[in-house]
Amino acid sequence: MPAGTLYRGREGMWSWVAHRVTGVLIFFFLFAHVLDTALVRVSPESYDTVIATYKTPLVNLMEYGLTAAILFHALNGLRVIAVDFWSRGPRLQKQMLWTVVGVWVVLMAGAFYPILEHTLLSWFGK
Amino acid sequence: MSTPTVEKHSAALDAAEVGGVKLITVTLRIRRFNPEELPDPVWVDYQLEMDPKERVLDALNKVKWEQDGTLTYRRSCAHGICGSDAMRINGRNRLACKTLIKDVNPEQPITIEAIKGLTVLKDLIVDMDPFFQAYKDVMPFLITSGNEPTRERLQTAEDRERFDDTTKCILCAACTSSCPVFWNDGQYFGPAAIVNAHRFIFDSRDEGAEQRLEILNDREGVWRCRTTFNCSEACPRGIEVTKAIQEVKRALVTRRF
Amino acid sequence: MQIHKYDTVIVGAGGAGMRAAIESTQRSRTAVLTKLYPTRSHTGAAQGGMCAALANVEEDNWEWHTFDTVKGGDYLVDQDAAEIMCKEAVDAVLDLEKMGLPFSRTEQGRIDQRRFGGHTRNHGEAAVRRSCYAADRTGHMILQTLFQNCVKHGVEFFNEFYVLDLLINDGKTAGVVAYELATGEIHVFQAKSVVFASGGTGKFFKVTSNAHTLTGDGQALVYRRGLPLEDMEFFQFHPTGIWRMGILLTEGARGEGGILRNKDGERFMERYAPVMKDLASRDVCSRAIYTEIREGRGCGPDGDHVYLDLTHLPPEQLDAKLPDITEFARTYLGIEPYTDPIPIQPTAHYAMGGIPTNVQGEVLRNNTDVVPGLYAAGEVACVSVHGANRLGTNSLLDINVFGKRAGIAAADYAQTVEHTELPENPAEKVVAIIEGLRDSEGTESVAQIRKELQETMDTNAMVYRTGETLKQAVADIAGLRERYKHVAIQDKGQRYNTDLLEAVELGNLLDLAEVLAVSALAREESRGGHYREDFPTRDDVKFMQHTMAYQEVAADGTTSIRLDYKPVVTTRYQPMERKY
Amino acid sequence: MAADTNETLVVPSVHAHTGQGLGTGNPADAFVVEPPRARTKKTPRRTRTNFEMLAWLFMRLSGVLLVVLILGHLLIMLVLDGGVSKINFAFVAGRWASPFWQGWDLLMLWLAMLHGSNGMRTVINDYAEKDSTRLWLKTLMGAATVFTVLLGTLVIFTFDPNI
Numbered sequence A: 001m002p003a004g005t006l007y008r009g010r011e012g013m014w015s016w017v018a019h020r021v022t023g024v025l026i027f028f029f030l031f032a033h034v035l036d037t038a039l040v041r042v043s044p045e046s047y048d049t050v051i052a053t054y055k056t057p058l059v060n061l062m063e064y065g066l067t068a069a070i071l072f073h074a075l076n077g078l079r080v081i082a083v084d085f086w087s088r089g090p091r092l093q094k095q096m097l098w099t100v101v102g103v104w105v106v107l108m109a110g111a112f113y114p115i116l117e118h119t120l121l122s123w124f125g126k
Numbered sequence B: 001m002s003t004p005t006v007e008k009h010s011a012a013l014d015a016a017e018v019g020g021v022k023l024i025t026v027t028l029r030i031r032r033f034n035p036e037e038l039p040d041p042v043w044v045d046y047q048l049e050m051d052p053k054e055r056v057l058d059a060l061n062k063v064k065w066e067q068d069g070t071l072t073y074r075r076s077c078a079h080g081i082c083g084s085d086a087m088r089i090n091g092r093n094r095l096a097c098k099t100l101i102k103d104v105n106p107e108q109p110i111t112i113e114a115i116k117g118l119t120v121l122k123d124l125i126v127d128m129d130p131f132f133q134a135y136k137d138v139m140p141f142l143i144t145s146g147n148e149p150t151r152e153r154l155q156t157a158e159d160r161e162r163f164d165d166t167t168k169c170i171l172c173a174a175c176t177s178s179c180p181v182f183w184n185d186g187q188y189f190g191p192a193a194i195v196n197a198h199r200f201i202f203d204s205r206d207e208g209a210e211q212r213l214e215i216l217n218d219r220e221g222v223w224r225c226r227t228t229f230n231c232s233e234a235c236p237r238g239i240e241v242t243k244a245i246q247e248v249k250r251a252l253v254t255r256r257f
Numbered sequence C: 001m002q003i004h005k006y007d008t009v010i011v012g013a014g015g016a017g018m019r020a021a022i023e024s025t026q027r028s029r030t031a032v033l034t035k036l037y038p039t040r041s042h043t044g045a046a047q048g049g050m051c052a053a054l055a056n057v058e059e060d061n062w063e064w065h066t067f068d069t070v071k072g073g074d075y076l077v078d079q080d081a082a083e084i085m086c087k088e089a090v091d092a093v094l095d096l097e098k099m100g101l102p103f104s105r106t107e108q109g110r111i112d113q114r115r116f117g118g119h120t121r122n123h124g125e126a127a128v129r130r131s132c133y134a135a136d137r138t139g140h141m142i143l144q145t146l147f148q149n150c151v152k153h154g155v156e157f158f159n160e161f162y163v164l165d166l167l168i169n170d171g172k173t174a175g176v177v178a179y180e181l182a183t184g185e186i187h188v189f190q191a192k193s194v195v196f197a198s199g200g201t202g203k204f205f206k207v208t209s210n211a212h213t214l215t216g217d218g219q220a221l222v223y224r225r226g227l228p229l230e231d232m233e234f235f236q237f238h239p240t241g242i243w244r245m246g247i248l249l250t251e252g253a254r255g256e257g258g259i260l261r262n263k264d265g266e267r268f269m270e271r272y273a274p275v276m277k278d279l280a281s282r283d284v285c286s287r288a289i290y291t292e293i294r295e296g297r298g299c300g301p302d303g304d305h306v307y308l309d310l311t312h313l314p315p316e317q318l319d320a321k322l323p324d325i326t327e328f329a330r331t332y333l334g335i336e337p338y339t340d341p342i343p344i345q346p347t348a349h350y351a352m353g354g355i356p357t358n359v360q361g362e363v364l365r366n367n368t369d370v371v372p373g374l375y376a377a378g379e380v381a382c383v384s385v386h387g388a389n390r391l392g393t394n395s396l397l398d399i400n401v402f403g404k405r406a407g408i409a410a411a412d413y414a415q416t417v418e419h420t421e422l423p424e425n426p427a428e429k430v431v432a433i434i435e436g437l438r439d440s441e442g443t444e445s446v447a448q449i450r451k452e453l454q455e456t457m458d459t460n461a462m463v464y465r466t467g468e469t470l471k472q473a474v475a476d477i478a479g480l481r482e483r484y485k486h487v488a489i490q491d492k493g494q495r496y497n498t499d500l501l502e503a504v505e506l507g508n509l510l511d512l513a514e515v516l517a518v519s520a521l522a523r524e525e526s527r528g529g530h531y532r533e534d535f536p537t538r539d540d541v542k543f544m545q546h547t548m549a550y551q552e553v554a555a556d557g558t559t560s561i562r563l564d565y566k567p568v569v570t571t572r573y574q575p576m577e578r579k580y
Numbered sequence D: 001m002a003a004d005t006n007e008t009l010v011v012p013s014v015h016a017h018t019g020q021g022l023g024t025g026n027p028a029d030a031f032v033v034e035p036p037r038a039r040t041k042k043t044p045r046r047t048r049t050n051f052e053m054l055a056w057l058f059m060r061l062s063g064v065l066l067v068v069l070i071l072g073h074l075l076i077m078l079v080l081d082g083g084v085s086k087i088n089f090a091f092v093a094g095r096w097a098s099p100f101w102q103g104w105d106l107l108m109l110w111l112a113m114l115h116g117s118n119g120m121r122t123v124i125n126d127y128a129e130k131d132s133t134r135l136w137l138k139t140l141m142g143a144a145t146v147f148t149v150l151l152g153t154l155v156i157f158t159f160d161p162n163i
């Protein structure tokens, strides 16, 4: 059956898709994160072994991605709250979304070096 | 009185007044579905010569009248007031009679399909009953108690203005069928029903607001809205649908209306 | 085929149908059959308002309103009916308000009122504010409010059911036959009383404010059952339709201060109607516009339209009072009414004529007798409150006043009688029409015939008519009717066969167009909406009477039209010259 | 449709037709495009509680708090002081020695998990087609949430820097 076309929603719809995807992503991460942190109850060694993997470049990159997800979810969450409780919110939702994206880009650029420092150092040396 | 017309001719007016029209070739790519013939829908292309200032509905009519009489869709007023012809044009819900060809990128094939989330019965016709059921479920009529006044009920211009936006609804279903939450399971009341509840909740003459709010407080009520704004973008009457929904949510929280 | 049994059946769910349904549902078991979802009805397109002498903003009374109605209708109005309508107008508006209609309000919180064409203070002294309105969405609000109240009262709707025949047995109403669009099934509705409220018939004109679905089904099928149609030659052309599209720009625009201008920017209505100017009645304005165009003062490259100028009104006023029509100009013409005048031309708008009824809504079989159990209200009917020319806002009034009356009368009647036996093989005629079209081997196209019909009507039976053009129209229509016999449809299916129904509707339009043209040809005078250049004056001696057109079927099945006349009811006002 | 309906003849036509109307006997009804779950007489169900409203409010409230808690957490853990490379058992031990950070993490854990699981509930409600699937997924998710929250709480309270 030839499928119907994708609904061409606009900023509001895509930001919601992103919000939902990031929310689910964070949920699963949080689940894993609590489990790994629980290892502090087992022994310092096992905790440090797991944490060591956090320091590998791959996981470090994923960490950056996770930060990106959380940051977007958080900023957009604030936008949603503004839409909910501020009477001018719905009318300004697009502007707020672009502000969210702007702030998000700036913060992610700012976080680039601090978060990935470890990896960058191990790859490119001092 | 001044004589504005001769000197004050704007370019837009000049453009609107040109007598002879330049026709362009447009392709309509329509998602056809007729279960009496084929169990599955098919995309069919139609080529026609159109004046770009005509409506998409004119193009559909031209196909039906000159090329393929089996093409089926609803229409009546042809100027965006009856709500018959909501359909998905180039992936977005619109009224075919309120969409000019020049505004939907006619160099490319224009895709036309039925609105989403309601059962397609034939071509662009969907089953509207669930939509109207949700509308009826919010008690869309004035509820008052006590004796009727002999004259009209008084209402200040401000109180009248409070719900003006949502009185414009023509029940075209463009909003509800653009809502991602509605597509999922069709159980959500949908923006149109909420808009019509809003129209009464914020009417100073009405006394049924509590009841309506209680209905919308339900599992499938306002709380399912995820503020995706598709409804507001789709509404051909320019109703700020999401805003109305948020006002209902806030009224539920604060119980002030 | 299915057979349903109800006390009252209402055909049509526009303003008139739903107003009747609200009354009759509370009194009898009622079904409402409508070919559109109720909220799609064309009542929703009405913009300007609904008149009633509420006197909320200035002195007014129903007697002045009656006078304006009678004068507006060029004295062809049945004055007893007009009196009833104008008297009950106040309650009709208040009823709607109590049902929840969100009228625009005055400072004091009362229903606001605005000026409208032909509505005057003290028998023509000056324009009066009589039209109750809700911005320029009055019809929309009426339709929505009535539908809401139908929901409240649990009215039983049969949506997308096309009524195609009326059943009369032994001179008494037996029911109707309907075609269900979704399935192609035929349904017979047996009923003690039937109310027709199926709206207008404007689609036989090309430039029209009417919806695609206004095809005069009710008028046509009653007419084919041998009942008369009254005053069909009187069709109203509204002065301000969007140029070439016909989309209506309400008279309320002029009520708010809008001005008609020709290509020189002149406010030409001052010449035609020194007192009322742009607010003269519609026939006067439409003729004035065409005269300007004919005399070379039209606008645009082809000089074929004039302007409706709103540019001197403050934008806030336009936004508050005329939001929809300004949006139409933006959407369909791409111009900004704040700064540009809007190109307009007269557009076919309203059928003054229709199924003759008395003031209870009972349908007349001839000049005096009624068909028991048969009612009509709204644009489909001719109570004659509009005479030769309807005043703006009097139609929304008509549908409410006479819709309510017909609803009550029909339900009350249904309580007093038993069902009339259905005739043998009740769906016979409808099946024949439908199967005939489905099986037709012809080659003629519905769209082509309809187009030619609309063209001949626009050229020959519009604002200006002569014996010659009308003869041309009659001849053209006869030719088209002949061709219609060989019309073919492409869709042979059962489900949602709109192709088939467009063909059926065209058949109705052809019949009614013929009645219009023949009635107009016979009326050798000019009165209200009917203007004969060869007989430019009103002739009260010969034509102060209603036309009654009957279909005569000869033994060989050929049909012809027989015209008869019915006297006008005059109570208070003797005919005078009509000046605005 | 209306009562008092008795069938008589079937209209002869090109296509076979059962004359039952839509949704009943018409063979064509078997094929529909993108059928939604039908809205029935039983739906929407009346619940008469404020649960959905409270959940909605909770999402906003917890969201605002989480911005502070999580962004602070991220800042400390990933950005300040050499980022992730500094983290090890000793670092955690140092932080949890203070009841302030204990409280911070505890609140963050609870709020985030409840916020997240309520969000997941919404997602499941939206996409699970069958009631049974819905129930299963939600049970699973609920169990995981309870487990994680309890585990996390336990860890924070019973943390022993000297094991």
Ligand SMILES: Cc1cc2nc3c(=O)[nH]c(=O)nc-3n(C[C@H](O)[C@H](O)[C@H](O)COP(=O)(O)OP(=O)(O)OC[C@H]3O[C@@H](n4cnc5c(N)ncnc54)[C@H](O)[C@@H]3O)c2cc1C
Binding pocket: C011, C012, C013, C014, C015, C016, C017, C033, C034, C035, C036, C037, C038, C041, C042, C043, C044, C045, C046, C047, C048, C049, C050, C138, C139, C161, C162, C163, C164, C197, C198, C199, C200, C209, C210, C211, C214, C217, C218, C248, C250, C349, C350, C377, C378, C379, C380, C392, C393, C394, C395, C396, C397, C399
């Ligand atoms: C653009 C426009 C603006 C107007 N503005 C004003 C105004 O400002 N003031 C004013 O007073 N008047 C105005 N009028 C006139 C007025 O709106 C109409 O005359 C009036 O609304 C007609 O109402 P109705 O109920 O008779 O018919 P409609 O509202 O047209 O309803 C007809 C109903 O009949 C049904 N129907 C038709 N055929 C069949 C069939 N075969 N079987 C079953 N059902 C059928 C349709 O489904 C529909 O429900 C305006 C008209 C137009 C076109």
Ligand code: HEM
Binding pocket: A016, A019, A020, A022, A023, A024, A026, A027, A028, A030, A070, A073, A074, A075, A077, A078, A080, A081, B225, B226, B227, D059, D060, D062, D063, D064, D066, D067, D070, D071, D112, D113, D115, D116, D117, D118, D119, D120, D122, D123
């Ligand atoms: C950092 C601060 C956060 C803020 C401001 C925030 C805000 C929000 C808001 C306002 C919503 C509701 C959206 C709606 O109703 O449409 C939401 C949904 C959601 N959040 Fe968060 N959140 C945050 C952190 C988190 C975390 C840590 C998780 C994961 C554990 C998470 C998971 C979710 C999920 C799964 C949803 C549901 C998404 C949906 O229904 O579309 N959020 N968030």
Ligand code: SF4
Binding pocket: B168, B169, B170, B171, B172, B173, B174, B175, B176, B191, B192, B195, B234, B235, B236, B237, B238, B239, B241
């Ligand atoms: S709110 Fe707008 S989109 Fe939704 S039904 Fe009403 S008019 Fe249509």
Ligand code: F3S
Binding pocket: B175, B178, B179, B180, B181, B182, B190, B191, B224, B225, B226, B227, B228, B229, B230, B231, B232, B241, B242, B245
């Ligand atoms: S599209 Fe749906 S999610 Fe809400 S904002 Fe509109 S109802």
Ligand code: FES
Binding pocket: B074, B075, B076, B077, B078, B079, B080, B081, B082, B083, B084, B085, B095, B096, B097, B098
């Ligand atoms: S045809 Fe009436 S809204 Fe498009």
